[in-house]
Amino acid sequence: MVAMAATGDPADVCESEGGSGQQDSSSLEKIVDIDRYPLRDAGSPAWREVVRVARTGLAENGCCVLPGFIRPELHEVLRAEGEKLAPHAYYRVERVNAYNIPLDADLPAGHPGRIVFDRGNAFVARDLIPREALIQVLYTSSLFRRFLADCFELPALHEFADPLAGLCLNVVAPGMSHPWHFDTNEFTVSLLTQAPQSGGVFEYCPRIRSPRAENLDDVRAVLTSAGAHFVRDLELRPGDLQLFQGRFALHRVSPVTGDTQRHTAIFAYSDLPGMIGTAERSRQLFGRVLPDHLAAEYHAVRGDRLLD
Numbered sequence: 001m002v003a004m005a006a007t008g009d010p011a012d013v014c015e016s017e018g019g020s021g022q023q024d025s026s027s028l029e030k031i032v033d034i035d036r037y038p039l040r041d042a043g044s045p046a047w048r049e050v051v052r053v054a055r056t057g058l059a060e061n062g063c064c065v066l067p068g069f070i071r072p073e074l075h076e077v078l079r080a081e082g083e084k085l086a087p088h089a090y091y092r093v094e095r096v097n098a099y100n101i102p103l104d105a106d107l108p109a110g111h112p113g114r115i116v117f118d119r120g121n122a123f124v125a126r127d128l129i130p131r132e133a134l135i136q137v138l139y140t141s142s143l144f145r146r147f148l149a150d151c152f153e154l155p156a157l158h159e160f161a162d163p164l165a166g167l168c169l170n171v172v173a174p175g176m177s178h179p180w181h182f183d184t185n186e187f188t189v190s191l192l193t194q195a196p197q198s199g200g201v202f203e204y205c206p207r208i209r210s211p212r213a214e215n216l217d218d219v220r221a222v223l224t225s226a227g228a229h230f231v232r233d234l235e236l237r238p239g240d241l242q243l244f245q246g247r248f249a250l251h252r253v254s255p256v257t258g259d260t261q262r263h264t265a266i267f268a269y270s271d272l273p274g275m276i277g278t279a280e281r282s283r284q285l286f287g288r289v290l291p292d293h294l295a296a297e298y299h300a301v302r303g304d305r306l307l308d
């Protein structure tokens with residue numbers, strides 16, 4: 001979702017990170033269907049089987065869904081908490097391209113980065129989400145993080161040090177969409193907390209680019225509606241957890257129709273500690289810049305040579 005750089009300073013790691021132990025386990029047990037997803041039993045046969053299925057989906061499509069991750073009896077709490085937060089989202093319809101790079105970037109004629117969309121979704125920033133909200137409890141759970149790291153085949157995942165990004169509620173109101181884009185962060189986990197009445201479908205193009213190849217012709221085909229064969233729809237229900245590698249899969253939320261907003265919690269993690277967004281990106285997404293953004297040095301650490 002956001003442009004991130006690692007400051008490399010371990011002091012930047014969120015204070016809440018590492019909050020493991022009994023409290024973590026018991027709060028997680030109340031939220032997650034642990035019979036299906038045994039997050040407390042790392043390495044057990046049941047854990048390994050869930051991780052195997054997730055890894056297969058990620059390897060094949062850069063995406064996998066863990067259905068019924070949240071206990072069904074909490075779906076209404078999840079929805080109601082999101083609904084209460086949604087009015088605090090920062091609304092500003094922005095003109096963007098799929099790479100989230102400046103619209104006046106010097107790109108050759110015909111480059112898909114020259115195609116411009118209205119970004120009509122809005123984010124509620126992390127500092128507005130109460131500590132006890134289900135999505136905040138999940139985001140900060142070290143058991144949850146350890147499980148996700150195993151699914152992504154990483155030794156560890158870290159919360160963002162950014163006080164606003166990292167955990168957000170993505171609000172797509174009727175008539176709005178979250179247009180085609182690549183994510184700048186590599187590991188995104190999301191949870192639909194409120195389904196729209198209609199529309200608002202998550203559409204994605206698995207592996208349309210790779211760390212070595214932008215595949216501009218294919219990207220342009222999708223952006224100009226000539227590439228329907230690249231596009232897959234993902235069926236998501238409230239309480240399903242989605243693991244996604246959006247840096248290589250072009251994706252969007254199609255326009256929401258009907259009367260109901262679409263809400264998703266977006267949990268962003270990094271394999272490096274201390275990730276913090278640039279002041280400019282923070283201003284665009286949340287309408288605010290905090291001292292942490294200004295204090296951080298923005299050395300982007302990337303393992304690839306892609307445009308963004």
Ligand SMILES: O=C(O)CCC(=O)C(=O)O
Nearest residue numbers: 001170183190202264266
């Ligand atoms: O809300 C969603 O399902 C997708 C959000 C997304 O793509 C993003 O925040 O980058």
Ligand SMILES: [Fe+2]
Nearest residue numbers: 001182183246
């Ligand atoms: Fe995204």
